[in-house]
Amino acid sequence: MEIRLDAVRKVFNQGRPNEFCAIRGVSLRIEAERISCVKGASGSGKTTLLSMIGSLSRPTSGRIHLGDRLLSGLPERFLTDIRRHTFGFIFQRFNLIPGLSVLQNIILPAFPLAPSYKQLIENAHRLLEVYGLADKADSRVEWLSGGEAQRVAICRALINGPQILVADEPTANLDSEHSQRFMQQMAELQRAGKTVILASHDPLVYDNAEVDRIISLRDGLLEEG
């Protein structure tokens, strides 16, 4: 499913003395079933752009289309539905919920869909198996290494079978070996028909051979390249 942005702007604290324009009119197309990477320095607006693409926040102006649906005008209830069924998120610091086990964290996104418990647990265990975490199912997430926590975050992002995977600075807490392995995992997902959108300032990510397209961002504006 293609994503299209038309003159998208995002302004924080609008009308206040600390008003700040993070995205200054970005127009772009993100092709389906490819790995796209938004690169740029810290503060360039990568996270803001990704959060608008993933319906985590709304643009101040401009339009965002998902396929032929206009996302930017949808009420919150529909946006949640789209987030739930279409997107899987891997956050910079993974955003796992401490105090819960690996398995409990993975199944959380499925709770509002109310699948049968047996089916849900089977799906979760299958993902844990694929990502080499089968023996960690009952471990608390705060006891995991950075690489393990990231794989838990990938499992959680995949539990509802989303078409689009969004990852913000996914390698920020990983060494080069784990970063390389992460990119391989993303490539496997892309080959399985997923659209992958990454945001990173790590060359191991944006210079990776698996990346199909690089979108450069600087001070909230696209850089041609």
Place this chain on the structure above:
Amino acid sequence: MSTLQRQRYLLDYSLSSLLRRKRKHLSLLFTYTLIIFLLASVMLFSNGLKGEVTHALAASPEIVLQRIEAGRHALIPADYLQRLGRLRGVSASKGRLWGYYFDSALQANYTLIASDEEQLSATEVILGSAVARMRGIGPGDFTSMRGADGNAYSFRVKSLLDSESELFSADLVLISPKAYRKLFAIDEGLFTDIVFTVRNSREVEKVAQKIVSRLPDTRPILKQEILSTYDAIFSWRQGILFVLLATSILAFVIFAWDRASGLSAEERREIGILKAIGWETSDILQMKFWEGGVISLLAFLCGYLLAYLHVFYTGAPLFEPVLKGWSVLYPNFMLTPSVDGLQLATLFLFTVFPYVVAIIFPIWQVAITDPDAVMR
């Protein structure tokens, strides 16, 4: 099925959330339980006392007639019954002998009543349970009382009173009319008061008016007036206690608001994560509703149960002096257990409901914000 399953998942998450923040929730549960316990104790105790009064007065006569001499209660001559003649609506009337007896050894007041019905001899008494308990005696034992002439009179305990209403039977001593007259030096032909049983309760006031018109130096006391007086006294005392408790209730409200609604950065972040991974605002509100429901229901049940035990099984030592008032001179007694449904519902409404609102409102504020903004 899907809705049920969804609620099951939400409840499951709520319980795990409660366990993850054990210290916060345990301190909240403890304070909440304490407040429910205090409020429920006052309500149950006051209600129990009113119940005792109502129960005890159910079988009592509708009118008690006292003679007034220079504005104070005086003995009433037996011939007042003849002077009244036949009164329409009155089914029975008779003279009574009764009065208080202060036991200086035990620093307690007893109520002595002369009884024809028990067929007591001049040296026998029947004791209320508290009197027997305080004096440490039972049927067959002897007890003595000092009479108006200064002499001590000894009585054999024939039996103990077994009444459903301990408030009124606990301090009772039943004695024969002959022994009563001797003990208090009251001549034959005089009574403490006269009681009237009226068939139709709507005619009581009319009958009382007739009595006063025929016997102007008397004062009729209606059963309804006694009930109203007791009700006012106990409600007033309950009010005083509620005012005293107001400070702690206010402290609890502030504490609960802070604890329940003061979302930490970690909690805000968690809400943001849940929204980002596909939870709706309503899912988060329902989850928090379960969380608040578990805490408040548990606190309510524990607090109310503890209050019930405190009031009906330990004699409410915390509130007894205030609510009973004259307990210094009164033998100990146990209230008959009773629960008023309306009072229970009121307490539930005024404690559980505000707490749940205190939880839901700030969470709603966070939950309607974009997940990205919350996580930032």
